[in-house]
Amino acid sequence: MVLTTINTGIPPALIFILGAVLIPFLKGKAKAAYLLLLPVLAFLTLVNTPNGNHFLYPLLDYQLNLGRIDGLSRAFGYIFVIVTFIGMIYAIRVKDNVQHVAAYVYAGGALGVTFAGDLFSFYIFWESMAIASTFLILARKTKESQKAAFRYILVHIFGGLSLLGGIVIYVVRTGTLEFSFIGLADFSDVGATMGVAKYMIFIGVAINAAIPPLHGWLKDAYPEATVTGAVFLSSFTTKSAVYVMARMFPGTELLIWLGVAMTAIPIFYAVLENDIRRVLAYSLINQVGFMLCGVGIGSELAINGAVAHTFCHILYKSLLFMSAGAVLHQTGKIRCTDLGGLYRSMPITAVFCMIGAASISAFPLFSGFVSKSMIISAAGYENLLIVWLIFQFASAGVFHHAGIKVPYFMFFGHDSGLRPKEAPLNMLIAMGIASFLCIYIGIDFGKLYAILPYPVEYEPYTGAHVIGQLQLLMFGALAFCLLILSGNYPAEMRSVNLDFDWFYRKGGAAFYRITDVLGNGINKAFDAVFLKSLVPSINSFAENIPSRLLLLILVPLRGLGGIKNEDAMAFKKRAQLSLEKGAIPIGITAAAAALFMVVLYLLS
Amino acid sequence: MKFDLKIFDNPRNVKIFLGVFYASLVVLLIADFLVHKHHDIPLEGAPQFYAVYGFVSCVMLIFIAKVIRFFIKRDEDYYDK
Incomplete structure (x- = not known):
């Protein structure tokens, strides 16, 4: 088949970044076709390039490596390309070329980070993500978005400098540019300077991973981005940080506890939050907590779980951001207090939203179930009882806010009187593809397990596990139901809730x-x-x-x-x-x- | 595309929906006795563990959130002042 031989010979990151340059020169159908062609080329190149080191370029005494392809980077590469394709369909009608270019440079940066084999190219791509993504927030062109974008870039410049300082010390001390395991060793083992370098790198990555208390930027900025920009934002920054953690700091115990905190704390905020996209931002942090925990546990099952969960998460989280974005696009409103009852006129978007909600809640037959279960089981196998219990609490909590609250307050609940038209066709197609993949992975999970870094001997669909998970979710739903009916559910209010972004x-x-x-x-x-x-x-x-x-x-x-x-x-x-x-x-x-x-x- | 669905405007349909929901809960409680238990941690083996844990978790979540709201809630234009 011809598809098995197409290989551009260009690093996927550069297909996106260099490809973005041409976008402003194209118009109409040619532009639309071109926007969708780039991810296809990147995908085929990736599929047809075997594992190993490719795309090597000499630089002074060092060698730049833009193509370290192995089990870990390949899985992240696939999902980054897939979500770019979906996101582009969703954004295809956007007239503003700046947004398209920014999205491609941003996605290319994420691919560059993923396939970088040396710290220099890793850092360049890392920073290009920060800069390009800022334009997706600026492009909203509201007063709030300008301010949020400014805060966003300041936080990322801080993180970038911490990372750069750490890398410089690290490279000077070790004499190697290789982007590989670093680990948070004891200061006494490696000396104070090296210890500081490692922690500086860790903090730089932790900011992008939105680890508390460094998470304020995410819930501050993402909800202010453009309708389509939020879809890309939700996919790349935190997930590429998960990749870097899995590459540099697997098995770091600190990550387990930070990850556990991330799964639990944001759900309280998500319950109280009024802005739907901010609810999704909090649940994003919560989900990344599961992944980082998996990285922290570090067993083969846990790392597999973290990668699988990243893969599924990008699909259902972008799906949720797309459905919330469609509502914002059609009604101009995004607050729970302004919305409600939209299933009447936007039923297809409502169904897609509920598929995303079922996936993030890890309902059996949906994608989240086959991936999150691996991480939770890994915690159980390592006898991490408290971690396991918080995971289960957080799972019930996710269902509560992302699973029920998001669809309920947008599409059901009280009738807002709004009767917008159904979302445009391209948005529905994008949501449809993401929905299909969410369900497909939930059923035919072997395909996902096959691309994970380690061989998988895990069976998510055991009777006890399915019934247990269903009980957890359905009785959580019962609690929601009884609290709503009895008027004890916290009323939706126009308010802001103080979080760590208060400090800056x-x-x-x-x-x-x-x-x-x-x-x-x-x-x-x-x-x-x-x-x-x-x-x-x-x-x-x-x-x-x-x-x-x-x-x-x-x-x-x-x-x-x-x-x-x-x-x-x-x-x-x-x-x-x-x-x-x-x-x-x-x-x-x-x-x-x-x-x-x-x-x-x-x-x- | 134009849609105008009214399925949940009819209280009877809401009742049916809730009826199916409650029935599924009962089915899940019964199913718990029928499946072969294997567990990652011993606690999982306790009868109806997940049902109780799920329900209690969510009630706790809401009440703790309400307490937190008391401390962290500010006016919507708080950051603009």
Whole structure:
């Protein structure tokens, strides 16, 4: 078959990034075809390139490696290309070329990070993701999105610098550019400098993975992105960070506990949140928690689970963002308080949304079930009882907010009176493909298991497991049902809920005010005391010495000179004026100064 | 495309939906006794463990969230002030 021989010979990342350059020159159907062609080319190239190191380029003494393809990077590469294709169908009607270019550079950056074999190219692609993704937020062109984009890029610049600093120290100390296992060893084992380098790299990656307390940017920025931009955003940044964690820090115990915190904490926020896309942002953090936990546990089953869950998650999370985006696109509203009852006029979007909801909730026969189960079982096999219990709690919680709340408040619940048209065809096709894959993977999971990094001997569909999972979810649903019917469910409110982004949004402003008051206050006081009063008074004192001396001598002599009609004040003025005009010979001033000094000398 | 569905406007349909939902819960409780248990951790073997855990988790989630809301809720224009 011809498809098995097509191989562009170009690194997938560059197919996207260099390919993006042509987009502004194309129009109409040609542009649409081109936008969909790029992921196809990247996919075929990837399929037809065997595992190993490809695309090697020399740079000074080092070698850049843009094609380290193995089990781990291949699985991430596939899903990044697939979601780019789906996202492009969803965005195909967007007229703004900046968004298309940004999306491709962003996706290309994610592929570049995935297939990079050296730290230099890894870092370049990592930063290109941060920059390109910012444009997907800016492109919304609202006041909120401009501010959010600015905060977003600042956070990522901070993360990028931490990463860069760590990499530089690491490369200098080890003498290798190789992008591989680093691990968070004890400082005592590797020395303080090396330990600091490792933690700096870890923090840089952790920011992109949205690990608390470094997660504020995600829930701050994603909901402000464009309708289509949010689909790409939800797919690449956090997931490429999961990949890097799996590459650099597998088996790191700290990741287990950070991951567990991530699964649990955001669900409380998600329950309270009013903005649907912000609910999805919180549930995204929660899902990444499962993946990072898998990476932290580090067993073959856990790593497989983390990769499988990333694969499924990208599909159902983009599906959920697409359905919420379709509602935003059709109604201009995205808050629970403004929406409700949309199943009447947008039933197809509603069905797709519920498929995404069932998948993220890990219902049997949907994708989340076959992937999340691996991570939870891995925690059980390692006897991590607390982790296991929190996982189950978080699973019930996910169903609660992403599984029920999102579809319920958009498509059911109270009737908002809105009767928008169903979403445009291209959006429905994109959601349809994602929905199909969510169900397909849930049923024919062997295909997914086959591309995981390690051989899989895991059976998700055992009777006990299916019944257990269904019980967990359905009795969670019962709780939702009873709480809603009894009026105990927290009412949807127009509000913001404080989170860690407070520290740089309000904390930053407070810091600004404090430095303003302190710094400028000292400045002002200094100005008032020294510049405005002390210096001028010394100045005028020194300036007036001759005239004062002169007056001191002249005033008693005035009577002798016969100037009697003039009063004392007028005389003083006249004398001063003649002094200022220089009508007094300089010698007198000099003599006065000398006299003053003599007097001083005598008195001392 | 134009749709105008009204299926849940009829209270009878809502009742049927809830009826099927409650029935499925009963079926799941019964099924728990019938399946062969194998477990990752011993706790899983307890009868109806998942049903109880799922229900209690979600009720706790809501009530803790309500308490948290008391502390973290601000006006919608909080960050613009």
